[in-house]
Amino acid sequence: MKKFLFLSTLLFGVLFFSACKDEEETKDPGTLEVNFDNIAVINNVQQQLSLVTPGSTDYAYTNALGQKFNINLLRYYISAIELDGPNGEHYHDHMEATASGSKGYYLVDESIPASQLILLEDIPAGEYNKITFTVGVDSSGVVNGASGGSLDPATCHMFWNWNSGYIAVKYEGQSDVSNGGVSGAETVTGDNPHGMAYHIGGWKDIPGGVFVYNNKRLSLTFDTVVKVESKEAPELHMVFDVIKMFGSHHNIDFTGNHNVHKPADGVEVAHNLEHAFAYDHIHQ
Amino acid sequence: MARNVIALAVFLLFFSETTMACDACGCSVNGVGVGLMAVYRQNYVGMQYQYAPFRSQLEHAHGAVDYFHSFELVARLRVLRRINLQLNQPYRLNIRRHPDGDDKRSGLGDTRLVAHYVLLDQHQFKGGLRLYTEAGIGVKAPTGPFDPDIHDAHNLPENFNPGNGSWGGILQANIVLGYQTGGLTLSGNYQYNGPSTSGYRFGHQWSGKALLYNQFWPNGAISLTPYIGLTAEGIGRDEQADGKYAASTGGKGWFAAAGLNLKFNQWLLGAALSQPLSQHYSNAEVEAKARMTMNLSFIF
Numbered sequence: 001m002k003k004f005l006f007l008s009t010l011l012f013g014v015l016f017f018s019a020c021k022d023e024e025e026t027k028d029p030g031t032l033e034v035n036f037d038n039i040a041v042i043n044n045v046q047q048q049l050s051l052v053t054p055g056s057t058d059y060a061y062t063n064a065l066g067q068k069f070n071i072n073l074l075r076y077y078i079s080a081i082e083l084d085g086p087n088g089e090h091y092h093d094h095m096e097a098t099a100s101g102s103k104g105y106y107l108v109d110e111s112i113p114a115s116q117l118i119l120l121e122d123i124p125a126g127e128y129n130k131i132t133f134t135v136g137v138d139s140s141g142v143v144n145g146a147s148g149g150s151l152d153p154a155t156c157h158m159f160w161n162w163n164s165g166y167i168a169v170k171y172e173g174q175s176d177v178s179n180g181g182v183s184g185a186e187t188v189t190g191d192n193p194h195g196m197a198y199h200i201g202g203w204k205d206i207p208g209g210v211f212v213y214n215n216k217r218l219s220l221t222f223d224t225v226v227k228v229e230s231k232e233a234p235e236l237h238m239v240f241d242v243i244k245m246f247g248s249h250h251n252i253d254f255t256g257n258h259n260v261h262k263p264a265d266g267v268e269v270a271h272n273l274e275h276a277f278a279y280d281h282i283h284q
Numbered sequence: 285m286a287r288n289v290i291a292l293a294v295f296l297l298f299f300s301e302t303t304m305a306c307d308a309c310g311c312s313v314n315g316v317g318v319g320l321m322a323v324y325r326q327n328y329v330g331m332q333y334q335y336a337p338f339r340s341q342l343e344h345a346h347g348a349v350d351y352f353h354s355f356e357l358v359a360r361l362r363v364l365r366r367i368n369l370q371l372n373q374p375y376r377l378n379i380r381r382h383p384d385g386d387d388k389r390s391g392l393g394d395t396r397l398v399a400h401y402v403l404l405d406q407h408q409f410k411g412g413l414r415l416y417t418e419a420g421i422g423v424k425a426p427t428g429p430f431d432p433d434i435h436d437a438h439n440l441p442e443n444f445n446p447g448n449g450s451w452g453g454i455l456q457a458n459i460v461l462g463y464q465t466g467g468l469t470l471s472g473n474y475q476y477n478g479p480s481t482s483g484y485r486f487g488h489q490w491s492g493k494a495l496l497y498n499q500f501w502p503n504g505a506i507s508l509t510p511y512i513g514l515t516a517e518g519i520g521r522d523e524q525a526d527g528k529y530a531a532s533t534g535g536k537g538w539f540a541a542a543g544l545n546l547k548f549n550q551w552l553l554g555a556a557l558s559q560p561l562s563q564h565y566s567n568a569e570v571e572a573k574a575r576m577t578m579n580l581s582f583i584f
Binding site: 230231232233234235283284 | 524526527528529530531532567569
């Protein structure tokens with residue numbers, strides 16, 4: 001009887017208190033999928049962007065000056081990604097720019113959902129709470145000569161020339177307050193009476209001239225840590241708010257120069273990029 | 285008489301309160317966990333309804349709420365002096381209410397069959413304390429429909445499937461400490477989940493409860509048994525076919541539970557409520573709300 005009592009209590013105890021087994025901790029490197037979600041924050045609510053065909057007069061968005069606008073095209077480079085953790089963990093994405101291909105330069109295109117997912121691999125196991133990245137392509141992506149992959153001038157539609165380098169952020173659309181006259185755009189034509197094109201970039205800094213360094217190196221801290229190791233498949237969700245691109249440090253006036261094709265003309269929008277990107281959440 | 289009272293109370297207690305080991309993203313809601321215990325000499329068949337809502341905490345989910353309804357046929361039969369068999373056959377109705385549109389999945393859940401061995405059959409201690417203990421081992425069969433693409437194709441969590449597409453093993457233990465018309469029941473349940481044919485494996489589940497009860501007879505024919513206590517549940521993280529953990533799965537919670545059972549002749553009617561006390565489900569992305577259970581059964 002005592003044996004039964006002991007055994008049954010033991011069995012019960014084992015079952016009642018048995019939590020899931022502790023998962024084995026491995027120290028193998030893991031991955032992190034970084035999602036760039038392009039949004040417009042309207043009345044404090046995140047809205048997914050909707051692109052319209054060139055010439056459309058459906059204006060879903062309003063800038064800080066109350067000017068309505070829409071979006072035909074939105075594309076930007078994210079490069080030189082680094083991750084840092086609270087215990088000294090560090091990771092930097094492999095960068096390469098050669099004729100046969102390029103690594104570490106990601107062209108995020110609102111019209112291509114797959115381009116908004118960046119898979120970082122071989123990240124040392126550990127916890128990370130900060131991401132740093134460049135919006136745009138810095139000198140090493142330009143001075144190495146003609147590059148392939150996401151940097152291929154023939155297919156990326158983001159290359160100016162060797163002096164100006166790559167466009168960091170390309171926006172095209174229209175607003176009723178714009179008087180059009182856009183040139184050199186991908187989707188908006190010169191005869192569109194309300195078209196706009198903001199091509200923002202520049203990797204050289206030559207004071208007094210057209211060449212201004214407009215790429216932005218941003219560091220964003222998470223409200224939690226993300227655990228990286230071989231058994232985990234975490235996702236980091238970042239957002240890019242197009243409303244902030246046109247109004248944060250500077251309120252962009254669409255009645256002014258809305259045909260921006262050289263670095264010096266894009267300084268204010270470039271400055272706004274510092275507030276347009278934000279950390280949103282993590283799936284662990 | 286005392287024997288019948290305790291046995292019946294035990295039965296009432298266990299039948300009317302179960303916990304569901306689940307979270308709203310990636311875990312098997314099918315793991316209706318705690319073993320149902322029956323009177324040592326009595327058999328029963330009945331229907332149990334369970335309702336468990338979860339609210340998404342993610343800003344971009346805009347307050348989506350998941351409602352898990354379960355209609356379960358439960359039967360228990362004593363086959364040998366110390367062995368009884370228990371069958372659970374659920375039917376699940378899972379509903380998601382979302383500002384962008386609702387969605388739902390329904391169908392038979394996975395069948396569970398557990399064999400219990402009675403270790404201590406109302407062992408009497410000095411002072412009138414009685415102890416009943418049984419341990420069970422069983423199997424869960426993948427009888428319910430399971431769509432491995434429910435997440436990628438339909439943007440629903442894997443646990444919206446009525447079944448989880450895999451075989452599982454079950455261990456249970458139940459203890460009842462009785463004293464006169466009342467007592468304490470303790471139970472534990474562990475379910476091991478194998479991988480489905482698509483390679484997705486739901487996290488293993490455990491649950492437990494501790495409930496105090498007492499039985500009253502307001503007028504000879506009808507008895508009332510109120511009870512109160514604590515329940516707990518936990519689920520391990522799901523694993524994808526590639527061996528990596530599925531994001532936002534797993535979780536645990538502690539609940540305060542209270543209920544009332546009414547017995548008239550061979551019929552039993554019960555209802556119970558559980559309120560979460562502390563919880564961490566799906567990486568804190570979902571919040572479990574209060575749950576409700578009702579049951580009607582026939583004892584023979």
